[in-house]
Amino acid sequence: MILRIFLFLVINFAALGIGGYFTGKGVPSEWYASLNKAPWTPPGWVFGAAWTSIMICFAIYMAFAVKIVRNLRVLIILFSLQWVLNVLWNPIFFYFHHVATGLVIITALTILIALFCFRYWSNLKAKSALILPYLIWMIIATSLNAYILWNN
Template sequence: MNAMDGWGLAGFVAACVAVASSGAIFKPGDWYEGLAKPWWRPPNWLFPPAWTLLYCLIAASGWLVWRKAGFAGAALPLAVYGVQLLLNAMWSGVFFGLRRMDLAFVNVVALWLSIVALIVLFAPIDSLAAWLLVPYLAWVSFAALLNFTVWRMNPDAARS
């Protein structure tokens, strides 16, 4: 790995750290703790390590595609990469900040679709990069189900 590759990796890691900061800014808090939740919801302590691992995989995935094709050679895939990062960053603010479980569900569905598109776009460039996104897709699938379930279990809390 040369210096340029190292700076590129640092850029992808920094982008993921910036996205992750939305979860540090918009925390669950008392409002979330007061909501009815399904029995199968993971404990709160599981979310930070799970997301840390996922952000590492997301950063590595983007970096692998950038390293192989560059920004010019992978303009569309890397644009979709940016879109999924933006959608990812928005979710905590919509769900915990605005307390709009309905809009957060729309957001997480859009995020899920962007991840699927990203896997499809990354696969021809670097198959490992595409595979690194599969755990992310699985977790976001679970998160979408959890978001939907909590929203349906708390219809009066969706906008309060």
């Protein structure tokens, strides 16, 4: 179990690292600072703390899931798609400034995380609570992206 958790931690934090690399200056950038942001936008430090917590919980969730879920192939495909969408959003939004495309990506990622939550709930039961922070954060992040699109 510890080895599976470690493996998913490495994979999850690799996604954050790659996405972060393409974010550039990200939140403190002049472009982002000049945007009209939602009143519920958290301070910059919250993003790092939230993603760290989310990826730790998600690694533990996936470590349980690969052991319990019957169709491992589907689980890995969904996980891989989640990974790609997670990595893609940062450069699309922060580097290329494609806010609308970012909204499409983040909406797809939110739906995918909800799919994880509900599809595997019966297999993972209470362990599914480990993915709830990811789903909640994605709903918030999607709303922030949508606000920026509609108000800039």
